[in-house]
Amino acid sequence: MIVIVDYGLGNLGSIKNMLRKIGYSSMVSSNPDEISKASKLILPGVGAFDTGMRHLTDSGLLDILGYKALAEKIPVLGICLGAQLMTRSSEEGCLSGLGWFEAETLKFQFDGIAGKWPLPNIGWRDVFDVNGSPLLSGFNSTPRFYFVHSYFLKPLEQDIVSMNVSYGFEYACGLSKGNLHCVQFHPEKSHKFGMQLLRNFSELT
Template identity: 50%
Template sequence: MKDDEIIIIDYHIGNLNSIANMIRKVGGKCKISSEVDDILEAKKLILPGVGSFDHGMSQLIKSDLGDAIEEKALKDKIPFLGICLGAQLLTKGSEEGNINGLGWLDSDTVRFNLDDRPELKIPHMGWAEIKRNKKSALLENLDDQSRFYFVHTYHFKPKRTDLILTTSQYGNYEFASALSKDNIYGVQFHPEKSHKFGMQLMTNFLRI
């Protein structure tokens, strides 16, 4: 493995190739892997994912990668990025299912409450701007007009506001769209589908 190679965790869920293509497009090196040895040697990790929370956690448990991932993220404290469902799995759990999440971030994952907003449909699908809540190397050269692509029915509900990296709006509904704690980052949006803004975010992750 190359020293600067990012490992994209393959637990048989999500579009891994589009993330790999984005990393390569901005000059990074990456490898899609489901091997424990690759995880343990990694300098950076990305946990992708699309679909339901319980299915994602079940697949991660079935992969037998959990201990290795936790060792790298919580003990070795390498840069760790969760994307979409992969970010939700970093929370304590989701209203969508019954299986506990990894619990690295003190947040729940909750369904959009749009009862008083009948004009808004779920899933929330499309482009939305991010508003920075705190300074972070992941957001270098990205301002509050930066737009990212979203497809989701559930969103973060952090128990501590200092976890909130960015917020976004769906109509007049504001939600936390990215969280961070130390070396761990979780983004609800899809940087790999977000053109120049996603390229900048991935470039930033490469530089962390």
């Protein structure tokens, strides 16, 4: 069973609806017992980094999420804020992240870069595969995904980068390490491209 983790932030219903549309059952849960039975986890999120970490802590889910991700090693997908929470820290806040990826979350800075780059970065962007991401298999054309964010993922290890995108400059918008995956964009808002990515994740073993 795919469990979409409910810690009070994120487009939970949209993710569940898209999974159902492509033929996969899932449940939205904040119950540690239900999460303990998950075969895959999706960690969504919309909002501020420290708020997300406080919600995760207050929900009492840190231990079971860490066990499923790091000990049991089931496939995990972080989306948007959920992706950022999987890094070590964020310039948006002062709390430590989950630290599942050797990466930091930084605010966009465009000093010295020609052009106008308003924040947040909102819109559709072409996303490019790096290191053969399993989440980007089966696309017949360059995938385009929907972004809404002012902070981006800065990997400390280049071999964890799975996807790149450009907005002012090229940066990582997807990270993968073993069973752990995260994306900065919103597959649940990205129509056929998001469906294919979620299908790829749902079929991971």
